[in-house]
Amino acid sequence: MGRYVARRLLQMIPVFIGSTLLVFAMMYALPGDPVRALAGEQTVDPAQIAQMKKDLGLDLPLWHQYLNYLGNLFQGDFGTQIASGRPVADIISDAFPITIRLALFAFTFTVLVGISIGIFAGLKADTLRDRGLLVLTLVLISIPSFVLGYLLQYFFAFQLGWVDPNVSTEAAPGELLLPAVVLGSLSLAYVARLTRTSVAENLRADYMRTAVAKGLPRRRVIGVHLMRNSLIPVVTFLGTDLGALLGGAVVTEGIFNVQGVGYAVFEALRHREGATVVGIVTLIVVVYLVASLIVDLLYAVLDPRIRYA
Amino acid sequence: MTIIDKTADVPAPRGSTENSGPLLDVRDLHVEFKTRDGVVKAVNGVNYSVAAGETLAVLGESGSGKSVTAQAIMGILDMPPGRIPQGEILFRGEDMLTMGYEERRKIRGQKIAMIFQDALSSLNPVLTVGYQLAEMFRVHQGLSKKDAKAKAIELMDRVRIPAAKERVNDYPHQFSGGMRQRIMIAMALALEPDLIIADEPTTALDVTVQAQVMDLLAELQREYNMGLILITHDLGVVADVADKIAVMYAGRIVETAPVHELYKRPAHPYTRGLLDSIPRLDQKGQELYAIKGLPPNLLKIPSGCAFNPRCPKAQDICRTDVPLLADVTEQDGGELPGRGSACHFWKEQIHG
Numbered sequence: 001m002g003r004y005v006a007r008r009l010l011q012m013i014p015v016f017i018g019s020t021l022l023v024f025a026m027m028y029a030l031p032g033d034p035v036r037a038l039a040g041e042q043t044v045d046p047a048q049i050a051q052m053k054k055d056l057g058l059d060l061p062l063w064h065q066y067l068n069y070l071g072n073l074f075q076g077d078f079g080t081q082i083a084s085g086r087p088v089a090d091i092i093s094d095a096f097p098i099t100i101r102l103a104l105f106a107f108t109f110t111v112l113v114g115i116s117i118g119i120f121a122g123l124k125a126d127t128l129r130d131r132g133l134l135v136l137t138l139v140l141i142s143i144p145s146f147v148l149g150y151l152l153q154y155f156f157a158f159q160l161g162w163v164d165p166n167v168s169t170e171a172a173p174g175e176l177l178l179p180a181v182v183l184g185s186l187s188l189a190y191v192a193r194l195t196r197t198s199v200a201e202n203l204r205a206d207y208m209r210t211a212v213a214k215g216l217p218r219r220r221v222i223g224v225h226l227m228r229n230s231l232i233p234v235v236t237f238l239g240t241d242l243g244a245l246l247g248g249a250v251v252t253e254g255i256f257n258v259q260g261v262g263y264a265v266f267e268a269l270r271h272r273e274g275a276t277v278v279g280i281v282t283l284i285v286v287v288y289l290v291a292s293l294i295v296d297l298l299y300a301v302l303d304p305r306i307r308y309a
Numbered sequence: 310m311t312i313i314d315k316t317a318d319v320p321a322p323r324g325s326t327e328n329s330g331p332l333l334d335v336r337d338l339h340v341e342f343k344t345r346d347g348v349v350k351a352v353n354g355v356n357y358s359v360a361a362g363e364t365l366a367v368l369g370e371s372g373s374g375k376s377v378t379a380q381a382i383m384g385i386l387d388m389p390p391g392r393i394p395q396g397e398i399l400f401r402g403e404d405m406l407t408m409g410y411e412e413r414r415k416i417r418g419q420k421i422a423m424i425f426q427d428a429l430s431s432l433n434p435v436l437t438v439g440y441q442l443a444e445m446f447r448v449h450q451g452l453s454k455k456d457a458k459a460k461a462i463e464l465m466d467r468v469r470i471p472a473a474k475e476r477v478n479d480y481p482h483q484f485s486g487g488m489r490q491r492i493m494i495a496m497a498l499a500l501e502p503d504l505i506i507a508d509e510p511t512t513a514l515d516v517t518v519q520a521q522v523m524d525l526l527a528e529l530q531r532e533y534n535m536g537l538i539l540i541t542h543d544l545g546v547v548a549d550v551a552d553k554i555a556v557m558y559a560g561r562i563v564e565t566a567p568v569h570e571l572y573k574r575p576a577h578p579y580t581r582g583l584l585d586s587i588p589r590l591d592q593k594g595q596e597l598y599a600i601k602g603l604p605p606n607l608l609k610i611p612s613g614c615a616f617n618p619r620c621p622k623a624q625d626i627c628r629t630d631v632p633l634l635a636d637v638t639e640q641d642g643g644e645l646p647g648r649g650s651a652c653h654f655w656k657e658q659i660h661g
Contacts (some may be wrong), residue, residue, distance in 0.1 A: 074370065176564065178396075205430070206425065206427060206430040206431040207430065207431055207432055207433040207434070209385050209425070209431070210425060210431045210433070210496075211374050211433070212384075212385050212417070213383050213385050213417055213418065213422070213423045213425075214417065214418040214422075214444065214445060214448075215414050215415065215416070215417035215418030215419060215448070215449060216414075216448055217414065217448065220444075221447065224436075225436075228433070228435045229433070229434070229435055229437065232435075286379075302357065302435065303434075303435055304434075304435060304437075304480040305434060305435075305480070305482050306483075
């Protein structure tokens with residue numbers, strides 16, 4: 001077990017280097033540069049721009065810039081935003097807690113509602129109730145999140161007036177409910193379908209027949225024997241999904257004006273702030289890797305047939 | 310004549326109410342399944358009974374309805390698509406088919422228990438065997454977790470699983486096939502039921518382990534004075550442990566007989582065919598007999614005797630009239646208790 005974890009942690013190093021390099025190269029390849037973006041519409045002396053670039057180290061070749069970035073990173077320095085002069089670390093520490101809160105809300109919503117729907121449908125597979133819920137999940141999967149987002153915003157904020165259309169900078173829990181529902185709705189549909197299939201399949205398993213033959217109450221047959229087996233694939237999905245929720249909040253955060261990671265990345269991209277983009281993306285990658293490691297370990301807890309050596 | 314030969318304490322026949330009738334009495338049971346292609350008639354009027362301490366072997370090919378009958382008794386049929394349009398299953402004189410769900414559940418596991426064929430898939434893969442055994446005591450007797458676990462270890466010892474204490478927290482996949490089947494047996498025995506239904510308990514095991522498991526089962530049955538329904542297609546297993554045999558074909562019982570009678574003088578051509586299909590060492594080199602044709606399609610059971618298309622002795626009457634299970638007698642009319650045959654020509658078969 002310990003060796004397995006160590007190996008997985010070591011595997012993160014090449015993934016980490018690879019993903020930073022990739023994002024770094026992409027930022028480099030994008031047209032436009034942060035210094036020129038700083039000036040906006042004004043005409044600036046090219047010599048002045050060249051001087052600024054030299055000061056910021058942006059005139060160096062790609063590999064050199066990358067090595068400089070990595071070198072700073074290992075000293076705990078995420079770099080500084082060119083336009084605002086704020087350290088990237090500050091931007092991350094401002095934006096991340098909000099996105100984490102949003103993602104956890106969405107995650108909770110996904111788990112509770114998705115699994116419930118899945119069990120409810122799977123226990124009576126191929127009935128009207130099952131079909132109806134399947135269609136509902138299909139609708140959720142087919143609607144892009146920005147459509148659903150604007151739709152719910154229009155309905156709950158503008159028509160009913162139950163919530164504010166925009167989330168304030170504090171991002172209070174109550175304000176995050178609606179964005180969380182929008183963010184989680186796609187995963188919810190997948191979780192519901194996965195649970196439904198898993199439950200319907202395991203219902204026919206031999207050990208379920210044994211459990212009934214043992215004279216166990218229905219509650220126990222389903223709650224213990226069925227669920228322990230049916231949730232294994234769902235947990236696997238949920239783990240990677242948590243990472244995806246953290247990273248995939250860009251659109252939702254844009255619609256509801258949540259000042260989270262998605263918003264920060266979007267702003268940074270607009271201003272070609274390479275250091276900010278790479279920093280945030282790298283952090284998301286790390287979160288994703290850690291989440292999938294935790295899932296794999298959890299997998300062994302849920303299914304004793306899997307042993308890591 | 311010595312004290313050494315004193316028999317072990319035999320538990321008194323159980324059941325507080327004096328009940329002279331059989332433990333289990335299946336009467337005219339019909340089971341059918343609705344499928345897309347039509348109604349599959351899996352069981353068509355089965356009658357059999359088992360008394361305490363008695364072993365009934367139910368013999369038949371795959372698809373003859375022997376397992377479905379057992380599942381109907383256990384109440385673990387999938388309904389729908391399954392349906393029991395007709396029949397009674399009397400346990401200690403009470404019809405289980407008219408009981409409520411809770412009432413029935415309390416019989417399962419406590420009074421009637423079942424041993425399944427494939428212990429690997431029949432045990433829950435993600436729960437320890439100790440948990441699965443202890444569950445019986447926790448649910449039915451309300452024991453604490455700790456006490457139930459102690460009972461589970463006791464049970465594992467009882468079915469001779471070595472190092473039970475160390476292995477109680479192991480998972481099913483960590484046991485060998487024979488050991489797993491012992492765990493299944495232990496689970497069925499946990500609450501000392503009155504009746505055990507063993508659905509091909511040894512089919513998935515190799516021959517030496519088969520013998521061990523059957524011996525264990527027979528020994529425990531004697532000890533607890535349980536009724537046992539042994540479902541199998543292995544004639545060798547049957548001869549050793551059964552008291553009486555019911556041969557099934559296409560959802561009907563075609564022959565019943567005390568065990569050795571059946572081997573000596575079968576009264577149905579199908580039974581004859583089954584016995585002739587056993588490979589024998591003294592017939593080495595000769596072609597092995599096989600019953601021609603395939604088991605009938607249960608969507609379209611042949612008219613008359615269901616066995617007629619495969620029967621070497623079929624006459625016209627076999628294609629039109631369904632033979633009823635008739636009492637079989639000696640040539641001089643002397644009674645043969647417990648014997649019956651559903652063949653128009655049982656006389657020719659047994660005496661001819």
